[in-house]
Amino acid sequence: MPFLAGEPDGEKMPDLVRFFGSFHPVFLHLPIGIFALILLQELGAMFSSRTAERQETGLFPIFCGVVSAIVAVLCGFMLYHGDEGGAYVGELAERHMWGGLIFAVAACLTFIVKAWTISLGSNPAFYRLLLFGSVGVMGFTSHDGGSITHGSDHLTKYAPNPVRKVLGLEPKAEKPKAKPLEEQLVYADIVAPILDRRCVQCHKPGNSKGRLRMDTYEMLIKGGKEGPAIEPGSAEDSNIVYRVELPMDDDEHMPPEGKPQLEAHEIAIIKWWLDSGGETTMTVAASKPDAAVMEALAKIVPAGPAEEEEKKDDKKVAGPADDVKSAVAALGKEFPGALSFESQQSALITFTAVSMRGNLDDAMFAKLDKVLPHLVTVDLSATKVTDASVAKLAGASQLRLVRLAETQITDAAIDTLSKLTSLESINLYGTKVTDAGVAKLGALPNLKRLYLWQTGVTPNAIADLKAKLPNCEIITGI
Ligand code: HEC
Numbered sequence: 001m002p003f004l005a006g007e008p009d010g011e012k013m014p015d016l017v018r019f020f021g022s023f024h025p026v027f028l029h030l031p032i033g034i035f036a037l038i039l040l041q042e043l044g045a046m047f048s049s050r051t052a053e054r055q056e057t058g059l060f061p062i063f064c065g066v067v068s069a070i071v072a073v074l075c076g077f078m079l080y081h082g083d084e085g086g087a088y089v090g091e092l093a094e095r096h097m098w099g100g101l102i103f104a105v106a107a108c109l110t111f112i113v114k115a116w117t118i119s120l121g122s123n124p125a126f127y128r129l130l131l132f133g134s135v136g137v138m139g140f141t142s143h144d145g146g147s148i149t150h151g152s153d154h155l156t157k158y159a160p161n162p163v164r165k166v167l168g169l170e171p172k173a174e175k176p177k178a179k180p181l182e183e184q185l186v187y188a189d190i191v192a193p194i195l196d197r198r199c200v201q202c203h204k205p206g207n208s209k210g211r212l213r214m215d216t217y218e219m220l221i222k223g224g225k226e227g228p229a230i231e232p233g234s235a236e237d238s239n240i241v242y243r244v245e246l247p248m249d250d251d252e253h254m255p256p257e258g259k260p261q262l263e264a265h266e267i268a269i270i271k272w273w274l275d276s277g278g279e280t281t282m283t284v285a286a287s288k289p290d291a292a293v294m295e296a297l298a299k300i301v302p303a304g305p306a307e308e309e310e311k312k313d314d315k316k317v318a319g320p321a322d323d324v325k326s327a328v329a330a331l332g333k334e335f336p337g338a339l340s341f342e343s344q345q346s347a348l349i350t351f352t353a354v355s356m357r358g359n360l361d362d363a364m365f366a367k368l369d370k371v372l373p374h375l376v377t378v379d380l381s382a383t384k385v386t387d388a389s390v391a392k393l394a395g396a397s398q399l400r401l402v403r404l405a406e407t408q409i410t411d412a413a414i415d416t417l418s419k420l421t422s423l424e425s426i427n428l429y430g431t432k433v434t435d436a437g438v439a440k441l442g443a444l445p446n447l448k449r450l451y452l453w454q455t456g457v458t459p460n461a462i463a464d465l466k467a468k469l470p471n472c473e474i475i476t477g478i
Contacts, residue, residue, distance in 0.1 A: 001077055002097065013082040021079030025149075028076065030068035031107070032142055034061060039135050042128060062114055066107045073104045090207035092148055099141030106134040180397060181297060182285035182419055186273045187217060190284070190300060194266045198255055199240075214240075217280050232278030235271035244270075265296035272296075285419060291468050294421075294445040321347060327370045334367065342376060348398065352379040365389040377401040381427070387412040398422055405429035405451065411437025418443050427451040435461035442468035451475045 010018075041057050080088055080097055110130040117127045146154050156164065161171045184190060195214050201207070203214035203224075212224025220229045223239065231237035243254035244262050255261060262270075276287040289297060324347055328339050337355055342348040349371050353360045360383040368375075372395040380389065381403045390413035393399060399420050404413065405427045414437035417426060423444050429451045438457050441447060447469055452462065453476055462474055 005081055008081045010083045017078045018082035020075055021082045024075040024079045027068060027072040031065050031072055034065035035135050035138055038062060042131060059115060062111045066111050069104045069107045073100045076100050092144055096141060096144040096148060099137060099144055103134060103137045103141055106137055110134050184284050186282050186284055186287055187280045191270055191273050198260060198262050230274060230278055235274035238274050241271055265299045268296045324374055347374055348376040349374045350377040351375055353383045357382050358384060362386055362388045372396045375399055379403040380407060381405040383407060390416050401425040403427040404431060407431060414440050421445060423447055425449040428455055429453045431455055438465060447472045449473050
């Protein structure tokens with residue numbers, strides 16, 4: 001069959017071939033099940049001590065096994081030749097095809113030899129040898145088949161470390177703690193996983209369509225038949241962007257029609273990465289995503305570490321950890337009434353300096369170091385704190401509300417605030433912040449309320465910010 005059919009070329013095949021081909025996954029399990037049962041029965045016969053109970057396999061099961069093997073192989077052959085998208089092309093698919101053919105032939109021979117053995121009443125050794133051989137080929141081939149559809153590590157992917165050791169695999173790395181979005185590398189943490197999901201199956205070693213591999217950055221630069229796949233610095237000039245943005249009915253559209261497509265936000269992220277330099281060391285923070293990109297990123301990086309921690313708290317419902325409790329209790333003496341937990345079940349803390357006002361300065365605020373990661377609201381209005389205290393808030397990754405009204409803070413404080421992506425409300429009333437500083441707040445995706453009354457911020461800057469943060473209410477008092 002392979003010699004007659006030549007190289008597979010899905011485009012030339014009629015739909016009928018694809019129709020039969022799609023039954024391969026239905027039929028292939030029959031010979032596997034039947035031959036597994038025959039093997040068990042045969043082993044039983046070999047090792048059973050009582051001759052009277054020996055039940056050797058009859059001809060009928062082997063006959064069924066052979067027929068189903070032939071049907072499965074025929075369907076598989078059609079699947080291979082009818083494949084348009086190129087998902088089943090490559091060394092692995094070829095080996096799987098040969099494995100299937102050899103198995104079917106070996107199964108036929110097993111049947112014939114069994115028939116002889118029965119009619120001549122001869123020694124079953126040769127039959128057994130053939131049976132074990134066939135089942136061996138079948139196992140090997142089935143595993144290849146599984147690897148084609150589910151990836152080559154489909155059995156060992158989730159294997160525990162002791163099993164991995166026995167198999168000579170690298171021990172599983174501890175799941176790295178999810179990095180906060182800002183620290184993630186745009187290529188390695190965000191773009192590469194998108195390409196892995198949607199493109200690499202057809203653009204990898206052993207199966208590189210268009211002679212293009214997309215499994216590493218170097219390979220993207222190297223490109224394929226048409227030259228480099230990406231043009232760092234310009235999404236417009238990058239072949240991958242060109243291909244994915246072609247109309248769906250264009251033959252060159254990627255991924256090919258019928259395959260899972262890139263979603264709009266994924267394309268937006270790839271373009272943003274390429275336009276902002278398209279290299280591998282850039283972090284999200286360094287590339288200053290605008291609000292639209294932040295929205296796209298939020299779809300991909302679902303829960304930041306802050307949210308995850310919150311979820312963990314929800315599960316435990318045990319309330320704050322003891323060390324946090326004792327830290328809050330200790331600080332309570334110095335800051336009477338200033339620190340409190342959001343609720344009994346919550347490890348989240350609010351801090352308000354209302355009762356201290358002018359007495360609170362940077363040195364005092366520094367004592368809150370231990371509880372910073374747990375702070376959700378911080379009110380420092382009318383205190384003596386400066387940019388130095390605000391800089392400390394960089395550690396308050398869960399912060400949702402911050403009041404800095406009538407303090408000495410300047411634009412430098414906004415550099416810190418603009419990285420606290422969980423912020424929903426900021427009060428800068430009566431401070432020295434300016435247009436330049438406030439513009440940076442456009443990077444805060446969750447900001448809903450911003451107080452800029454009596455600041456140096458001009459209506460123009462506010463209009464610009466409004467355009468970047470359409471869901472944010474900006475209170476200017478004008
Ligand atoms: C189902 C298989 C399949 C998937 C998935 C797939 N491609 Fe392709 N790709 C092909 C085939 C086949 C070719 C060669 C034919 C052609 O050039 O259109 C190709 C060619 C290309 C080329 C041209 C390479 C060159 O230099 O000739 C680019 C660029 C490309 N693909 C990008 C992508 C991107 C980006 C994705 C993921 C979003 C993707 N492909 C997903 C099958 C696939």
